[in-house]
């Protein structure tokens with residue numbers, strides 16, 4: 272294995288690459304198991320090019336072959352769902368503890384349920400640190416739809432309410448959300464669900480991308496505010512598909528400064544640090560909104576594992592630096608043990 276590749280590669284001989292040029296062997300081999308959609312959005316030529324220059328080689332994992340017969344890898348990067356893949360990865364990791372698996376499958380699983388996803392934010396209790404960060408009032412529904420109106424009243428949730436499929440399984444359906452405007456319509460929803468109070472936020476959300484210790488925040492257009500008049504005079508369920516994919520960047524839009532102002536950096540740093548530690552993940556993003564009419568009341572509404580980094584400005588540099596830092600970290604740790 273080449274975890275201490277920093278040293279070994281200096282001693283290894285030059286190899287011929289696909290263009291017939293003599294190049295040093297890669298410092299770092301990253302095996303990836305991603306959907307074809309993800310490969311397209313993440314592994315863009317600019318990322319691969321920069322990675323190659325820095326001695327990082329991305330190698331596709333063949334899911335039809337045993338993982339242990341492939342590689343050797345220094346890092347395994349993955350975003351595939353399903354129990355079978357999880358088992359393969361866990362067995363592989365047990366046999367190859369020297370390989371960095373990004374990220375541990377058990378930790379990722381925590382984000383595939385919209386209830387457990389936000390639990391750590393709620394536990395954090397960030398109430399007075401450059402603002403307060405909370406989770407919208409929410410309720411989990413697993414029983415029959417007819418029970419929803421009563422359950423909502425009991426829990427004291429106010430309308431309108433966002434209904435989100437409880438489990439995220441990689442399907443488009445698990446990202447089909449609805450906005451319910453009246454009590455009666457709630458019984459038309461299909462559990463299992465998380466019901467969340469809709470929080471007016473000026474139609475802009477902040478996507479906070481995390482790659483190890485690096486943080487990048489961007490603005491995105493979001494659902495528009497709903498006023499009291501609309502709530503009183505609207506009925507029914509409004510279904511909306513995959514907002515974040517469709518929504519354009521709001522970074523260059525002419526916005527009300529009170530809506531556009533980014534959350535304070537120290538707050539984001541603390542939130543990212545805490546979540547990284549509590550979730551045990553290094554690759555994720557956080558969707559944050561700021562309650563309309565306030566300067567510092569923030570709500571985390573969603574956390575995504577291995578999100579669309581292709582949309583994060585400067586991700587090529589940040590991601591490759593991060594990958595190298597993992598190996599350097601391992602190397603330093605090995606030296607301090609010897």
Ligand SMILES: Nc1ncnc2c1ncn2[C@@H]1O[C@H](COP(=O)(O)OP(=O)(O)OP(=O)(O)O)[C@@H](O)[C@H]1O
Nearest residue numbers: 407433446467468469470493494514515572573575
């Ligand atoms: N509680 C809320 N209050 C106001 N708007 C909300 C709330 N929850 C969700 N939204 C809006 O709905 C959108 C989609 O919600 P959410 O991010 O939870 O879904 P998702 O399917 O997990 O999205 P992603 O594609 O980011 O994974 C948000 O980007 C935001 O515009």
Ligand SMILES: O=P(O)(O)O[C@H]1[C@H](O)[C@@H](O)[C@H](OP(=O)(O)O)[C@@H](OP(=O)(O)O)[C@H]1O
Nearest residue numbers: 308309312350515516556575577578579580
């Ligand atoms: O970066 P943001 O705006 O958060 O949105 C991402 C979603 O959160 C991810 O779940 C998508 O990745 P998957 O398609 O692998 O689930 C991801 O898909 P992408 O990698 O194809 O861009 C994005 O839609």
Ligand SMILES: [Mg+2]
Nearest residue numbers: 515558573574
């Ligand atoms: Mg989201």
Ligand SMILES: [Mg+2]
Nearest residue numbers: 439573574575
């Ligand atoms: Mg999400």
